Amino acid sequence: MLTYEPARVEQYDEFLQLMRNHTANYLERTMELMQMTWQQFVHLLRTVGQVYGIYEDDQLAGFYWIEEREKVLHLHGLVLTGQFQGEGIGTQVLKMLESMYRGSMDAIELGVHKCNEKARVLYERLGYETVKRLDDLGFYIMQKRLSPGPSPNAKDCIRSGAKRNSGHNLVNSGYKASLRLAQIAFGKNSRYAPNVIRHCG
Numbered sequence: 001m002l003t004y005e006p007a008r009v010e011q012y013d014e015f016l017q018l019m020r021n022h023t024a025n026y027l028e029r030t031m032e033l034m035q036m037t038w039q040q041f042v043h044l045l046r047t048v049g050q051v052y053g054i055y056e057d058d059q060l061a062g063f064y065w066i067e068e069r070e071k072v073l074h075l076h077g078l079v080l081t082g083q084f085q086g087e088g089i090g091t092q093v094l095k096m097l098e099s100m101y102r103g104s105m106d107a108i109e110l111g112v113h114k115c116n117e118k119a120r121v122l123y124e125r126l127g128y129e130t131v132k133r134l135d136d137l138g139f140y141i142m143q144k145r146l147s148p149g150p151s152p153n154a155k156d157c158i159r160s161g162a163k164r165n166s167g168h169n170l171v172n173s174g175y176k177a178s179l180r181l182a183q184i185a186f187g188k189n190s191r192y193a194p195n196v197i198r199h200c201g
């Protein structure tokens with residue numbers, strides 16, 4: 001049986017390491033683009049949103065990191081240890097979040113790197129749609145609506161002047177893509193956003 005417990009202070013380093021191990025091929029590069037150090041990333045993990053340990057019969061299977069931002073639940077991370085992958089746990093966690101937030105949130109949102117094809121297929125199977133493609137960074141922003149109506153982020157992007165592609169896929173380019181990712185991941189007032197502009201400009 002799966003249970004979830006708020007992360008304890010001493011677990012943050014372990015969770016960060018787990019995330020590093022399983023996303024190393026793109027996380028390092030993305031942080032470089034955001035000019036973010038691991039220390040800053042740990043600080044975000046400790047201070048933004050909530051982190052929960054995922055337990056399968058009392059054994060730690062991984063963690064998820066969420067943040068309620070206005071009416072969108074942002075899933076910053078969902079990472080399972082190798083031995084617990086491919087057993088349906090990720091699916092259960094995503095379904096649990098859906099049922100927990102249906103009624104209070106309009107959508108669940110997450111970012112997935114294009115090299116993480118397996119995860120993207122899983123999200124699509126669960127009804128997540130790509131609402132933005134940050135081609136320069138190789139990231140897809142996906143959402144699953146929890147209430148009827150247009151995608152909150154699609155509307156937001158159209159207002160900010162991004163080009164519309166087919167369907168509601170949206171493509172940004174250059175530093176704007178890095179800026180968008182920083183804003184999507186850590187909020188519109190993210191202190192990392194200006195760094196991205198300096199870095200890319």
Ligand SMILES: CC(C)(COP(=O)(O)OP(=O)(O)OC[C@H]1O[C@@H](n2cnc3c(N)ncnc32)[C@H](O)[C@@H]1OP(=O)(O)O)[C@@H](O)C(=O)NCCC(=O)NCCS
Binds near residue numbers: 023062080085091
């Ligand atoms: C992505 C992840 C959370 C999915 O959870 P999961 O419990 O392994 O996935 P489930 O068992 O519920 O679903 C399995 C499906 O997910 C996909 N999948 C994604 N990553 C997988 C992995 N590492 N191993 C096995 N299946 C994986 C497969 O397509 C599989 O589909 P199938 O059953 O048709 O073969 C988990 O594999 C993981 O932690 N991976 C490493 C970190 C990561 O990539 N996190 C997501 C960042 S966006």
